[in-house]
Amino acid sequence: MTKTIKQISLFSENKPGRLAKIADVLGKENINIRAFTIAESGDFGIVRLVVDHPDQAHDVLKREGFTVSETDVVGIEINDEPGSMKDVAELFAEGNINIDYAYAFIGRNQKAVLIVRVSDLESALSFLKTKGVSLLEINDLL
Amino acid sequence: MPYRNPEIETMDPKDLRQMQSEKLVKLVKYVYDRSPFYKKRFDEFGVKPEDIKSIDDLGKLPFTMKQDLRDTYPNGMFCVKNTDVVRYHASSGTTGKPTVVGYTQNDLDLWAESLARGMTAVGLSEDDIIQVSYGYGLFTGGLGVHYGSEKIGATTLPASSGNTERQITLMKDLDVTAICCTPSYFSYLIEAAEQMDCSIKNKTKLRVGIFGAEPWSESLRKRIEERSGIKAYDVFGTSELSGPLFIECEMQEGMHIWSDMFLFEILDPETNEPVPDGTVGELVVTTLMKEALPLVRYRVGDLASLETAVCKCGRTHPRLMRLKGRSDDMVIVRGINVFPGQVEYVLVKFPEVSPHFMIVIDREGELDNMAVQVELADMASDKLDDYYKLKSGIQHELKSILNLHADVEFVAPGTIPRSEGKAKRVIDKRQY
Structure with missing residues (x-):
């Protein structure tokens, strides 16, 4: 099975206190956030999270009345040095993989982690596999 | 098909x-x-009782307005002594x-019989x-339906409004088979029951x-029936005429x-002239049997149409078709009449959102702006693109129904206030 990461996405009204509420729900459930980003659009936004226990996070957020979904995204580990982003980006171009959105953070051991949401996950994964790219799963980020 | 009073209910229309x-x-x-x-x-108005010789003279009579009831507050229009009055109700x-x-x-x-x-x-x-x-108390909904229920010998559970969890617990534990409330409160009960x-x-x-006390649409009926597995019937009435009075039949x-x-x-x-069957116009009602507060040609303020053809159920009495809205629920935005029911009609077509909504009207300079706050459901x-597509889809449908642009604003599930009586659907922030 090919490795992917389950991302949690939440609808949130663009109002003070919404993020605090989300964080409070996750904190009380002892869920640790590994990566986090907000896409804003006027009166609302989408909060995207990578957490250590995505299924549990999804269930508790749903129970608390949030509009929440789980999406498979691609996690790629790259070297934390100039030029490594270029290598990955060129690889995506070569494989004709369109990126819906992406974000990155600094991992451990001089490595960076790139999270990519692609429209055609299956073909992206098989292409990256043939190129020998090492894909991450959530256990690699704990 | 059972009738309560077959002789009256299936009487020849001419005799009626x-x-x-x-x-x-x-x-x-x-x-x-x-x-x-x-x-x-x-x-x-220059009319004497002897001028009214038959129903054909109805048009000679003056109208009664809601304002007349206000002007004669509290009981200046009553036709009996206070000691003959056995009950008061009052509307806010x-x-x-x-x-x-x-x-x-x-x-x-008479009310209970109806x-x-x-x-x-x-x-x-x-x-x-x-x-x-329905709420019990000064509001006619609760007690009205209560007496109707007792009249047919059913077991009545006077739950009144509020305390939703207890409502659901009792419904389940007492094997309740029928409920009377507002359609918006029932939609809320469906959600709350699922959460429990x-x-x-x-x-x-x-x-x-x-379901009644507020206008609702055919598509909301469908949605309620699908989600709850019940048959949903419309009821009409207003406190000036007694309270809830007329229910659909099984058809x-x-x-x-x-x-x-x-x-x-x-x-x-x-023109104040009668419109043909099926045409929407203003509802005007004359009470034929009321004693304490009879009303002659009372302009109820509802927009509706009548169907006089004999119903498939065999009843010969005319049918009031689904209300199009109350003339006083209506808001005028940029000179266009907007009924909350029209917005509801659009929203129930989109399973992604709930039927709970709020219309917010504001004014920028000389221009009205209308926004509809819509709750996300499924x-x-x-x-973001999926949200944009949904938003523009709803906006497009609203525009084609209302002939007016309305901004759709998404809000989180459960954030539009749920009403236990009549749903409040409009916030008008315009200053004149």
Whole structure:
């Protein structure tokens, strides 16, 4: 099975206190956030999270009345040095993989982690596999 | 198909009209002799009781307005002594004073009889357990339906409004088979029951809902029936006429208006002339049997249409088709009439959102802006684009129905206030 990461996405009204509420729900459930980003659009936004226990996070957020979904995204580990982003980006171009959105953070051991949401996950994964790219799963980020 | 009063309910329309004609002549004399208000109104209008010889003279009579009830507060229009009044109800006045209505014992019996006929027509009987989740008290909804339920010998659960969890627990534990409340509150009950893991569809015996006190749409009926597994029926009434009065029959093709009790007209609001069957106009009602507070050609303020063809159920009494809205619920935005029911009609087409919404109207300079706050339901996506598509889809439908652009704003599930009585659907922030 090919490795992917389950991302949690939440609808949130663009109002003070919404993020605090989300964080409070996750904190009380002892869920640790590994990566986090907000896409804003006027009166609302989408909060995207990578957490250590995505299924549990999804269930508790749903129970608390949030509009929440789980999406498979691609996690790629790259070297934390100039030029490594270029290598990955060129690889995506070569494989004709369109990126819906992406974000990155600094991992451990001089490595960076790139999270990519692609429209055609299956073909992206098989292409990256043939190129020998090492894909991450959530256990690699704990 | 059971009738409560087969002789009356299936009477030949000609005989019904003759009966109405005789009752109208008596009514006109009754109010003229007993109510200083009506004597003055008729005199000013230049009409004497003897001018009304039959129902064909109806158009000669002056109208009664809601304002007349306010002007004669609290009981200046009553036709009986205070000691003959056995009950008062009052509706909240938006402009200060409430409107007070009164009933003799015969009025209460008539009211209950009207509902009992309707409840029988939707298949309810002494074998049923009816949960009354309209508010009890000055509001006519709770007590009105309560007496109707008792009249057919059903078991009545006077739950009133509020305390939603207890409502659901009792519904399940007491094997409730029918409920009466507002359609918006029932939509909320469906959600709340699911959250309590007590799905109305799968875990209760509920099979009939009688929903009214606010306009609702055919598509909301469909949605309620699909989600809860019950048959949903419309009911019409207003406190000035007694309270809830007329229910649909099992055909679900309009609410049977009992012609032996009430005389309905649908008029063109501009010309005050009757409109043909099926055409929407303003509802004007004459009470034919009420004693304490009879009304002559009362302009209810609802927009509706009538169907006079005999119903498939065999009942010959005309049917009031689904209300198009109240003329006073209507808001005018950029010169266009907007009814909250139109917005609801659009929203129920989108399963991604809930039927709970709020219209917010504001003014920027000389221009009105209308926004509709819409709650997300079965919608969860990680992509903004999916939200944009849904938003523009709803905006497009609104525009085609309202002929007006309305901004759709998404809000989180459960954030639009749920009402236990009539849903508040409009916030008007305009300053004039």
